[in-house]
Amino acid sequence: MFESLGKKLQDILDNVRQQGRLTEPQVKAAMREIRMALLEADVNFNVAKDFVARVSEKAVGQDVLTSLNAGQQVVKIVHDELIETLGGSAQQPQLKTDSNVWFMVGLQGAGKTTSTGKLAAYYKGKGRRVLLVAADTQRPAAREQLKVLGNQVGVPVLEVHDNESPAVTQQRLKEYLQKDFRDLVIVDTAGRLQIDENLMDQLADLKTALNPTETLLVVDAMTGQEALNVAETFDKRVSLSGLIITKMDGDARGGAALSARSVTGKPIYFAGVSEKITGLEPFYPDRVASRILGMGDVLTLIERAQQAELSAMDPNKKLTEFDLEDLLMQMKNLRKMGPLGDIMKLIPGMSKMLPEGFNVDEKQLKQIEAIIQSMTLRERRDPKVINGQRRKRIAAGSGRTVQEVNRLLKMHDQMKDMMKVMQRMGMGKGGKGMKG
Numbered sequence: 001m002f003e004s005l006g007k008k009l010q011d012i013l014d015n016v017r018q019q020g021r022l023t024e025p026q027v028k029a030a031m032r033e034i035r036m037a038l039l040e041a042d043v044n045f046n047v048a049k050d051f052v053a054r055v056s057e058k059a060v061g062q063d064v065l066t067s068l069n070a071g072q073q074v075v076k077i078v079h080d081e082l083i084e085t086l087g088g089s090a091q092q093p094q095l096k097t098d099s100n101v102w103f104m105v106g107l108q109g110a111g112k113t114t115s116t117g118k119l120a121a122y123y124k125g126k127g128r129r130v131l132l133v134a135a136d137t138q139r140p141a142a143r144e145q146l147k148v149l150g151n152q153v154g155v156p157v158l159e160v161h162d163n164e165s166p167a168v169t170q171q172r173l174k175e176y177l178q179k180d181f182r183d184l185v186i187v188d189t190a191g192r193l194q195i196d197e198n199l200m201d202q203l204a205d206l207k208t209a210l211n212p213t214e215t216l217l218v219v220d221a222m223t224g225q226e227a228l229n230v231a232e233t234f235d236k237r238v239s240l241s242g243l244i245i246t247k248m249d250g251d252a253r254g255g256a257a258l259s260a261r262s263v264t265g266k267p268i269y270f271a272g273v274s275e276k277i278t279g280l281e282p283f284y285p286d287r288v289a290s291r292i293l294g295m296g297d298v299l300t301l302i303e304r305a306q307q308a309e310l311s312a313m314d315p316n317k318k319l320t321e322f323d324l325e326d327l328l329m330q331m332k333n334l335r336k337m338g339p340l341g342d343i344m345k346l347i348p349g350m351s352k353m354l355p356e357g358f359n360v361d362e363k364q365l366k367q368i369e370a371i372i373q374s375m376t377l378r379e380r381r382d383p384k385v386i387n388g389q390r391r392k393r394i395a396a397g398s399g400r401t402v403q404e405v406n407r408l409l410k411m412h413d414q415m416k417d418m419m420k421v422m423q424r425m426g427m428g429k430g431g432k433g434m435k436g
């Protein structure tokens with residue numbers, strides 16, 4: 001997501017940054033390019049237009065152009081406006097001490113049931129007593145799917161029967177809660193393939209009966225601008241309070257996610273970032289903006305590292321002494337945090353260095369493991385000793401080519417640089433790897 005948009009914006013801004021003082025025509029030209037890049041990423045036309053207008057006004061209006069670091073300031077203005085467009089400060093659904101009922105709505109396939117399970121896991125982790133209500137009587141397997149998710153997370157699931165009236169559902173829920181106290185009830189409602197009046201009426205009736213405190217629309221980032229039309233229709237019928245955007249890990253161009261806040265006026269609460277139960281992250285506009293502009297997202301990186309419970313490096317060792325043994329361990333660690341390519345992009349400056357679609361898969365990992373295992377301990381601890389002859393021996397021993405051995409050594413060098421950056425940023429003091 002945002003890959004191609006990010007690359008384009010970074011190129012345009014690199015150019016601007018290098019200029020020192022700027023002229024108005026230079027800014028105008030850059031703004032035209034930015035507008036184009038946004039439209040190509042499927043950003044809503046008006047959102048792109050307003051964005052560029054606001055940036056231009058700020059850049060030209062203040063004393064930016066004549067200052068010595070005009071380029072830098074323009075980059076900052078773009079960054080700030082990107083954050084605004086994405087919603088400003090991060091927002092979360094309202095959560096009272098008890099009696100929270102959340103309504104999950106969305107088109108079939110958007111990821112509603114999956115996100116319901118993810119929310120249960122997320123809030124259970126925060127100490128909430130969650131109950132799931134399986135009210136998606138439309139999609140045949142949805143209730144079963146929610147029961148499986150409930151089981152996996154360890155929260156109960158109340159199942160709505162076929163053709164049950166909203167009044168009966170409300171009554172059954174009330175009785176359930178009298179027996180088993182729950183402070184957060186999340187209702188997975190019937191999905192639709194497209195907007196369907198009849199089903200919308202049923203949804204509105206159920207909403208009236210259950211009187212939820214939040215109504216969350218789940219939208220699929222892959223469906224682009226159409227997702228936002230859907231949001232407007234749902235909002236008219238069942239009045240939404242916020243959005244969850246799923247499949248942000250996919251290769252959607254990102255326009256829908258970028259436009260969602262401005263077009264619907266609703267905050268984006270969460271982003272779905274994988275199919276896994278843990279694949280839901282609070283949506284932080286500032287972090288997303290930094291990621292798009294290649295400034296990295298160190299905070300998310302640290303959080304993921306903490307969640308993955310990584311094995312730490314030898315505590316007596318400095319990060320800058322990072323050797324090939326450590327590389328092997330860290331690669332395994334990184335894989336626990338998600339696809340390596342995605343993780344690398346969280347590191348400042350890294351997104352531009354990686355080739356498009358970069359990833360290290362299981363097979364490559366095994367090959368790397370084989371190469372490292374063909375080295376003597378001394379070689380692993382001190383890769384500088386690995387001369388031409390040794391490279392040949394290691395290649396033969398692991399069944400790989402000398403080029404592959406060279407590539408691995410180069411990668412290790414790069415990772416070492418990366419570790420130095422992390423060390424400078426205060427991560428992993430005393431050589432504790434990335435453990436937080």
Ligand code: GDP
Nearest residue numbers: 108109110111112113114246247272273274275
């Ligand atoms: P529903 O009909 O809206 O309840 O949709 P589901 O919850 O069944 O999800 C539809 C498909 O999207 C499933 O295959 C999910 O695994 C997948 N999915 C949901 N959220 C995400 C996400 O954030 N990332 C990815 N990659 N897949 C997702």
